[in-house]
Amino acid sequence: MTDAARFRPADFTAHLFDLDGVVTPTAQVHMHAWERMFSEFLTSRGVREPYTDEDYFTHVDGRPRYDGVRAVLAARGILLPEGDPSDPGEQPVGAETVSGLGNRKNALVLSLLRAEGVSPYPGTVAYLDSLPAGARLAIVSSSRNAREVLEGAGLLDRFEHIVDGNVAAHEDLPGKPAPDTFVHAATLLGVTPARAVVYEDAVSGVRAGAAGGFGAVIGVDRGAGPDELAAAGATLVVQDLEEIA
Template sequence: MTPQQRARFFDAAAVLFDLDGVLTPTAEIHMRAWSELFTAELARHGVQQQYTDEDYFRYVDGRPRYDGVQAVLQSRGIDLPYGDPSDAAGAETVCGLGNRKNAVFGETLEREGIAPYPGSLAVVDRLGMIGIPAAVVSSSKNARQVLEAAHLLDRFPVIVDGVVAADEGIAGKPAPDLFLTAAERLGVAPSHAIVVEDAVSGVAAGAAGGFALVVGVDRGVGAAALTDAGADVVVSDLAELLPAEAEKDGS
């Protein structure tokens, strides 16, 4: 990342962060929970093509939970009733499967806890130090739970997550609506705000929203995929955004 791009990042009116895979390594817990769910579900339907990490990045990553369930099932030719978000975790519906995955995720998070990526925490600290407001924009309905577990909840005056999206009828990623809502609530124009995302769908949402800069964080999906989706710059860790003096100081 060039010094000019770093300077542009820390001169923004606001920064909008995705959560899982950007601020916290919860994507790893999500991936394990999804794998557990679909390995069992595909076997139940006699599907020979196994669920893989590639399926996660292609069909699930960054999308609302039930959309991800539908996408994976459709990729294997499985047609289940959509059901209702209130469905029990044992129900053989799209919502039931999504709720089953969420139960596994919650149990794992409670058992193992979570800590933010050190580089991401350093960037959030620096933004706070120089007075640039930040928001969390996540498709997950677990965002507040994760932020609380990572001791980050009080760092973000605006959180637009899956709960807000469902309550207010806001379209999920790759539509830009969640990011646009967060920018509006921070009182900044999209053209003066920056989006930070690790998912192809999230990068596409940022690119579609007319934001000043879309930073892709490559946690496994691949730099080329993020660039193709609309990322202006791709890093492997948010520490790369820090000015050299900040890295030396450890701030």
């Protein structure tokens, strides 16, 4: 694994950042929304095994929304209809479909963000400020709310491209841990993966960066664990990007 002192951001042309947990602390908002949604759903089904943080890091973190729903349900032997992305997600748990549960979770996230707002990680802002002039920057997020979050955090104009869940759906790109969304962002920036760095806090996102042949994959440990991120393919693990600013 690369030593922090040996990693030189200036050696790379492009920098591809996950959003939730790397740029903004919205991963905690997502964790809370997943926990609330699944706790309500599992209780309504009489399922005794509660939803836990381990479920989040194992089945949900970094994945597209509906993939996360499927993974948690599969872990408990529950099979639901796929439904449709337009399925309602209203209280108490919305339509009992994969789409309905995912939409309920998303409604909770938006409600929390609008009520509490969002501020970027100071260390990440310091790192963005430290990058060389001319560095090419993009956001690569499974979230469909990336633009709204960036705008609320005052960072929308920092990034040339946003490859989020909406772009992935439009371009028919598989989500993380597949590398396709990161590769698409590199292509939009006009660079090969070898000339780009991936910054990720999720095991699935680190796996995506490693699978894409990127020049470096920086794991930001916000709870997934340094060993887990390293095992997934991170070339360097830090607790905050300010460590390499």
